[in-house]
Amino acid sequence: xxxxxxxxxxxxxxxxxxxxxxxxxxxxxxxxxxxxxxxxxxxxxxxxxxxxxxxxxxxxxxxxxxxxxxxxxxxxxxxxxxxxxxxxxxxxxxxxxxxxxxxxxxxxxxxxxxxxxxxxxxxxxxxxxxxxxxxxxxx
Numbered sequence: 001x002x003x004x005x006x007x008x009x010x011x012x013x014x015x016x017x018x019x020x021x022x023x024x025x026x027x028x029x030x031x032x033x034x035x036x037x038x039x040x041x042x043x044x045x046x047x048x049x050x051x052x053x054x055x056x057x058x059x060x061x062x063x064x065x066x067x068x069x070x071x072x073x074x075x076x077x078x079x080x081x082x083x084x085x086x087x088x089x090x091x092x093x094x095x096x097x098x099x100x101x102x103x104x105x106x107x108x109x110x111x112x113x114x115x116x117x118x119x120x121x122x123x124x125x126x127x128x129x130x131x132x133x134x135x136x137x138x139x
Contacts, residue, residue: 003128005119007059007072008101017052024049051075059100061119063128068107070117072098082133084109088126089139091116 024045031038055073062069063082070078076098087108094102099118105126106116119125130136 003063005061005063005121005125007061007099008103008118008120008122009056010101010103013056013100017056020045020049020052055100059098061117061125063125063132066132068129070098070115078115080107080109080115082129085129085133085136086110087137087139088129090122 024041027041027045028038031041051073055075058074059072062071066082068080068082068085070076070080078098085107087106089106089108091104091106092102093104093116095116097104097116099116101118103122104116104118105122106114108114126138130138
C-alpha cells in the first residue's frame with residue numbers, strides 16, 4: 001500500500017515564488033550589458049529559484065507498508081518507521097521543516113525528536129497513521 005500525500009501550500013509561498021520569478025527576469029533585463037554580473041545573477045538567483053520551485057513541486061509524504069517517506073525537494077529526505085511514531089500534534093509554526101504551510105502536524109519519534117509536516121488532508125493522513133500504529137497518541 002503506497003499512499004502519497006502532497007504538501008499543503010500556503011498562499012505566501014505561491015506569492016514568494018511569483019515575486020522571485022519577476023525579480024529574476026527583471027535582474028536579467030537590467031544586467032544584460034554586464035556579462036559578469038549577469039552570470040553571477042543567473043547562477044545565484046537561478047539556483048535559488050530552481051530550489052524554490054523544486055520544493056513546491058516535490059514536497060510530499062508517502063506512506064508505505066511500514067514507513068513514512070518525507071521528501072522536500074532535493075534538500076530533505078527522511079524515512080521514518082511508523083512504529084517509531086509515538087505522538088501526533090496539530091501545530092501552527094514557522095519552524096524550519098519539510099512543509100510549505102504554517103498549519104502543520106508534528107510527529108514525535110524517539111524520546112525528543114520531532115518532524116513537522118503539512119499534508120493537504122491532515123485528518124486522513126493522521127487516521128491512516130493511527131490505523132497502522134494504534135499506539136500513537138494524538139493531541
